Amino acid sequence: MIELQGVGYGYGGRALFSDLSMALAPGSFHFLTGPSGAGKTTLLKLCYAELRATEGRVSLWGRDARGMDRDAVALVRRRIGVVHQDCQFLDHLPVAENILLPLIVAGRQDEGERNLRELLAWVGLTEQAGQYPPELSGGERQRAALARAVITSPEVILADEPTGNLDWEMSQRLLTLLVELNRMGKSVLIATHDLNLIRASKAQVATRTLRLRNGRLQQAGADL
Numbered sequence: 001m002i003e004l005q006g007v008g009y010g011y012g013g014r015a016l017f018s019d020l021s022m023a024l025a026p027g028s029f030h031f032l033t034g035p036s037g038a039g040k041t042t043l044l045k046l047c048y049a050e051l052r053a054t055e056g057r058v059s060l061w062g063r064d065a066r067g068m069d070r071d072a073v074a075l076v077r078r079r080i081g082v083v084h085q086d087c088q089f090l091d092h093l094p095v096a097e098n099i100l101l102p103l104i105v106a107g108r109q110d111e112g113e114r115n116l117r118e119l120l121a122w123v124g125l126t127e128q129a130g131q132y133p134p135e136l137s138g139g140e141r142q143r144a145a146l147a148r149a150v151i152t153s154p155e156v157i158l159a160d161e162p163t164g165n166l167d168w169e170m171s172q173r174l175l176t177l178l179v180e181l182n183r184m185g186k187s188v189l190i191a192t193h194d195l196n197l198i199r200a201s202k203a204q205v206a207t208r209t210l211r212l213r214n215g216r217l218q219q220a221g222a223d224l
């Protein structure tokens, strides 16, 4: 679905990473780890065509991202749900409307009501639907961000530090939601610093861990 071959990227002419390859297959579950500033968020942005690789090839469902115009990118993004590091809510809209936004943008609001009710119950935010994002706790915000990422039924979920600043219990709860999505057949990639979260996932799901460090991507093994 998403494939990177020999990909490099840099800001302002300075290479951040190079010759990086990976593939997200249907139903796969990956963690992406590495030190702060290694380029995890940048790598996720390449996966959903927010950024274009400066070398190599990013293929999204078999199409080279480089040749995609805005409409093609918009189409492909509907197959990808992104949980952003900072949630990116519109604070003047209630939580329910924030979650519905991707469906509205996709012109599919008719699917909204039923999906929304189910999703709010699934993430445990039925009571908070009418509240505004600044009124939510950190864990509630992250769960709302996850609901928003999956309301369009994407095939791939890319989550950038979804458990950053959450306590252990809430991190586990979020991980369980992501594992449930994976069991429904979705491919999941989680960027995280939290090695305990990666270890805890092993009991629930078969995962691969990729480590981005010094401009290289390696598969992490038992050394985690």
Ligand SMILES: Nc1ncnc2c1ncn2[C@@H]1O[C@H](COP(=O)(O)OP(=O)(O)OP(=O)(O)O)[C@@H](O)[C@H]1O
Residues within 6 Å of the ligand: 011, 012, 016, 034, 035, 036, 037, 038, 039, 040, 041, 042, 043
């Ligand atoms: N828009 C930008 N312009 C210039 N430099 C940038 C930009 N975005 C990120 N960078 C730099 O690129 C490097 C990688 O950033 P990135 O956010 O991808 O790392 P990260 O591994 O996700 O970090 P963290 O774990 O702290 O979130 C950092 O040094 C960052 O300052």
